[in-house]
Amino acid sequence: MPTAEEFDEFYVTTRRGLVVQTFALTGDLPASRNAVRDAYVAARHHWEKVGRLEDPESWIRPKAWAAAQRRRAARPIHRERHLDADQAATLEALHKLPDAQRRVLVLTHLSELGLPEIARELGHTLPRLDELFDTATAAVTAALDCTDDEVGAHLAHLEAATENVKLPRPSIVRRNGLRRRRNHAVVGSILLAATTVAAGAFVAVSAPAEAPPRQGALVSKKMLLTPAQVAPLSPKTPWRLTSTDNNTVGKGINTMCQTAQFADTNGLGTWVRKYDAAGAAPRKLVQTVEISNSPGAAKQAYDTTLGWYAGCKVARIQLVDAYTVTGVGDQAQVLRMRIPGAKDRSFVIALARTGSLTTSTVLETATPAPAAATSMSSTLAASVTDLCTSKVAGTCVSAVRTTRTLPPPSGEAPGMLAIADLPVVPGVRAAWSGTAATDATRNPAATTCDRANFAASGATKPTSRSFVILKAGLPSRFGLTETIGTFATNRQAAKFTDQVIARMKACPDKELGSTVTQQLIRTNRSRDQSFALWRLGNQVSPSKPEVMYWIGIVRVGPNVAQLLLTPVKKYDVDQPTFGLLLARARDRLHEVRR
Structure with a gap:
């Protein structure tokens, strides 16, 4: 049976080399140091098994x-400041390589493994290993302006950058490994690790850090969606499982609105499973599960993931609608989105949290309209049911109900339209861009017809924001x-709105050259809301073309929003499209807090 003394000897003789290898792979010395420490703690926990392996380091x-x-x-902008020019250049060259090539180069030059052992550890055939090595070597020699024989020396020079790294004594690793065995399910232990590291705890410390539980012990691959469970989303075409991984290789961006590799950068693990289905309308499905340290951290991960989609800025993307799902986990929601075009794409995002787990399932279809929200709610319920077998799960599944709701906050400007709310303009493929919200002592959305002045009418801190489409060659007027x-009372806000409606009605008689068409006015007294829009034409002189506008005003209680869209020639929208935009502006007013 492997002994504690054998572990101590193994740890002391191999730890420094593993730090160098991990540093070469990532370019992040603190991350490498912490990861190596935790890996040895896990090895001590399982030393009876690991110690019997021919190569425990593998x-x-x-x-x-x-x-x-x-x-x-979790911190992509981190840079090491103590590197010399050669070390910095070597890391830069390495990190321009694909992950597979970088791993081959690191193990070949910075480990004592032979080619068969490297191929076995990385899961490659020997011919494939040779191909990866040759390609990586050619790229690095070109970047460093060196020969093939000098690449190893450049990588070996990285060891000097790790000389001052302090690693815990064998006795500390041993104690942590034993403690991990006794208390393997302590999900919050990583918080202690973070505190210890902040205190400089790679020397002797009073409260040594415990390694976090293994990802597979908390959520296994068996808890992910199966082909049978996703089959209803493509009843005429079978799904094909294409991959399952932990999202640590490559950029880790798996869906169109995702802005970071992980929603919880301090989480304990991630699973990503992908499916596709061929046919007349091809489909793709991505399931993601993130394991957090606590339900509170998972709630933040849930909000972050939801924000990716609610605040999505992909060109031409539109948030169609949103739904609350009850009876699935601790919280759940479904969003439907689309990208109209010659090749339509639609998306349904189903998101849930249960305990310390956050799961999302994104369905992409080559159709103009997204799939029904209820179908994705069923898939989400199946996902949470599987995850509830985890010991860190929370609420499971009961009676599932999917209800239309307001769009989630976009993270841009509370109470105001977001990029994903804006209409697609025919003939324009570029994305909308929005300015920051600014104080509106003067109302830039007003015209000479309505003369709406929020500040002079008593609104508190009126705010304005503008949107344009850059890099599309559109006239600057578009x-x-x-x-x-926000007004002091609902009545005051209603008076302001009624005044704008009256002025627009009288405008053609008072403003020569102005025409008002396509008027639509709705007032819901019971809900204390108003909704009105107009198509305004303004011709300053017979020699100049008529300038067209879409004008809209909406009120929800004491909150009022005014829109002014200035189309140019063919770059225009119809009344139903502008009406939907105005309705979304009304929905966003519910975010305003008095």
Whole structure:
């Protein structure tokens, strides 16, 4: 049976080399140091098994590398400041390589493994290994302006950058490994690790850090969606499972609105499973599960993931509608989105949290309209049911109900339209861009017809924001402006709105050259809301073309929003499209807090 003394000897003789390898792989020394420490703690926990392996380091290294890459992804702007020019250039050359090539180069030059052992550890055939090595070597020699024989020396020079790294004594690692065995399910232990690291705890410390539970012990691959469970989303075409991984290799961006590799950068693990289905309307499905340290951290991950889609800025994307799902986990929601075009794309995003787990399922279809929200709610319920077998899960599944709701906050400007709310303009493929919200002492959404002045009418801190489409060659006059304001009372806000409606009605008689068409006015007294829009034409002189506008005003209680869209020639929208935009502006007013 492997002994504690054997572990101590193994740890002391191999730890420094593993730090160098992990640093070369990630370029992040603190992340490498922490990951190596945690991997050895896990090895001590399982030493009776690991110690019997022919090469115990082959068990530890993948765990250290995955953890380091995850930590690296959590702070992508981190840069080492103590590197010399050669070390910095070597890391830059390495990190321009694909992950598979970088791993081959690191193990070949910075480990004592032979080619068969490297191929076995990385899961490649020997011919494939040779191909990856040759390609990587050619790229690095070109970047460093060196020969093939000098690449190893450049990588070896990285060891000097790790000389001052302080690693815990064997006795500390041993104690942590034993403690991990006794209390393996302590999900919050990583918080202690973070505190310890902040205190400089790679020397002797009074409260040594415990390694977090293994990802597979909390959520296994068996808890992910199966082909049978996703089959209803493509009843005429079978789904094909294409991949399952922990999202630590590559950029880790798996869906169209995702802005970061992980929603919880301090999480304990991630699973990503992908499916596709061929046919007349091809489909793709991506399921993601993130494991957080606590339900509170998972709630933040849930909000972050929801924000990716609610605040999506992909060109031409539109948030169609949103739904609350009850009876699935601790909280759940479904969003439907689309990108109209010659090749239509639609998306349904189903998101849920249960305990310390956050799961999302994104369905992409080559159709103009997204799939029904209820169908994705069923898939989400199946996902949460599987995840509820985890010991860190929370509320499971009961009676599932899907209800239309207001759009979630976009994270841009509370109470105002977001990029994903804006209409698609025919003939324009570029994305909308929005300015920051600014104080509107003067209302830039007003015209000479309505003369709406929020500030002079008593609104508190009116705010304005403008939207344009850059890099599309559109005339500078094209754009959209929104102004919102909150009045002291509902009655005062209603008076302001009624005044704008009256002025627009009288405008053709008072403003020569002005025409008002396509008028639509709705008032819901019971809900204390108003809704009105107009098509305004303004011709300054017979020699100049008529300038057209879409004008809209909406009220929800004491909150009012005014929109002014200035189309130019063919770059225009119809009344139903502008009406939907105005309705979304009304929905956003519910975000305003008095």
